[in-house]
Amino acid sequence: MSKEITMVEQLADWAHNADWAQLSDKAKDALKGRVLDSIGVAIGALNGEPVKNIRRMTEDLGGQELVTLIGGGKTSPDNAAFYNGAAIRYLDFNDSYLAKEETGHPSDNIAPVLAAAEYAGADGKDFLLSLAIAYQVQCRLSDVAPVRKHGFDHTVQGAYGAAAGAARAMGANSHEIANAVAIAGTGYHSLRVTRTGELSNWKGLAYPNTAMGAVHASLLAKYGISGPREVFEGNKGLMDAIAGEFSIEWKNEDLERVTDTIIKRFNAEIHSQSSIEGLLEIRDRENIKPENIKQIRLTTFDVAYNIIGGGEEGGKKWIRYKEEADHSLPYMLAAAYLDGQVMPEQYQPNRINRDDIQELLQKVDVKPDASYSSRFPDEMACRIELETNDGQIFDVEKRDYQGFKTQPASWDVLMEKYYGLTRGIDSQLAREIASTIRNLENVKIRELTELLGQIKLGEDESYE
Structure with a gap:
């Protein structure tokens, strides 16, 4: 008597059967754009103190030299996924996906899928297809199974996506993909206190x-280790323990969700992007001196208010270091107004602790608005008012920003951001990396990782 096929097995069959021909040209371009953007962000982060510390740990502890580290050297696939992933994530400048009740960063899947693809000797098509699978799984679970409201982090959905993509990149069969996803999904249910x-x-x-866990789970599955078949629907599975009932007909899924992801224009938490752009428009239009500002008032959607505006995830006006600064609307708006930008430089300790920015951020007031909230995630609507000491009020209303899905970033826009972030490395090497990514479907993945291993970054290029 045959067993009824479970949801993870349905997911695995879909992932295993996915074909390059299913990807639209738009999706292929979006995937390569996300890789370019994330590699640029990683290069810009290599001198960040936590990234350097993880590099030191990786070198001290070692690992079979199978997969390339961005910046040179090799280690085991799972260790490489952790280090390269840390570099991609540290600046908080990579892409985002907005579901109604969940926001994630699907380009975090690039590091595990890249490690798996290099380990398996895959070509660029294999890598991009596997990355599309990872994007689709994470984003669709974010749509139907949000966990933030239950006290869990968006990395929960990511565990399933990263494992599906990594296992497919390793050439796993359907049974192995199911086990990899089940192991990773069961093992990595992170708490939301990570971001509160x-x-x-x-x-x-x-x-x-x-x-790292997803790559490790994929390796375990390749070596014959099984995971819980009922990780989604079973007793104390994801639905029962955290997310509640949901359904996805995996056999009907496409590979296009990557086209709904958005790029950050500013080095700031994703829900701040339209408000920063709006405040810079007032700044450029009115040329008001900072000392003449009485108050900056932001009315925004509830997700932005709750995560970075002082709502349910904590106050945002006591700012001492980068991790607090890049998740504080008051800080990011103050930085934007004073410096005319929000980039990695705005998170250096000597910038965060300066009196001008500490004083101005106290003048920023953030509140939610139900009408703006109802328009999210299709829009990132907000209204910014700047009141001067003499009572004049200047305002702007925004619905999106350059890089949002209604104004998608072109390759040229992504290249401008990429070159800004890679100015610390050899310019010819930076161009070769970008050219290889643009042509990724026609090369072996090791052609890209060999270039990433040649990167040398001067100590004076630290954004820490």
């Missing part, structure tokens, strides 16, 4: 840790 209250380095390392 007093923030720590773990904010940028929670997904790399999940990615």
Whole structure:
């Protein structure tokens, strides 16, 4: 008597049967754009203190030299996924996906899928297809099974996506993919305290840790280790323990969800992007001196207010270091107004602790609005008012920003961001990396990782 096929087995069959021809040209371009963007962000983060510490740990502890580290050297696939993932994530400048009740960063899947693809000797098509699978799984679970409201982190959905993509990149069969996803999904249900209250380095390392686990789970599955078949629907499975009932007909899924992800224009938490752009429009239009500002008032959607505006995830006006600064609307708006930008430089300790920014952020007031909330995630609507000491009020209303799905970032826009982040490495090497990514479906993945291993970054290029 045959067993009824479970949801993880349905997912695995879909992932195993996925074909390059299913990807639209738009999805292929989006995947390569996300890889370019994330590699640029990783290069810009290599001198960040936590990234350097993880590099030191990796070198001290070793690992079979099978997979390339961005910046040179090799280690085991799971260790490489953690280190490269930490570099991609540290600046908090990679892409985002907005579901109604969940926000994640699906490009966090690049590190585990890249490690798995290099380990398996895969080509660029294998890598991009596997990455599309990882994006689809994480994003669709974010749509139907949000966990933030239950006290869990968005890395929960990521565990399933990263494992599905990594296992497929390793050439796993359907049975092995199911086991990899079941092991990773069961093992990595991270708490939301990662991003609430007093923030720590773990904010940028929670997904790399999940990615490392997903690669490890994929290796276990390749070596014959099984995982719980009923990880989704079973007794004390994801539905029963955390998310509640949901359904996805995996056999009917496409590979296009990557086209709904959005790029960050500013080095700031994703829900801040339209408000920063709006405040910069007022700044450029009115040329008001900071000392003449009485108050900056932001009315925004509830997700932005709750996560970075001082709502349910804690106050945002006591700012001491990067992890707090890049999740504080008051800080990011103050930085934008004073410096005319929000980039990695705005998170250096000597910038965070300066009196001008500490004083101005106290003048920022954030509140939610139900009408704006109802328009999220299709829009990132907000209204910014700047009141001067003499009572004048200047305002702007926004519905999106450059990089949002209604204004998608072109390859040229992504290249401008990429070159800004890679200015610390050899310019010819930076161009070769970008050219290889643009042509990724026509090369072996090791052609890209060999270039990433040649990166040398000067100590003076630290964004820490």
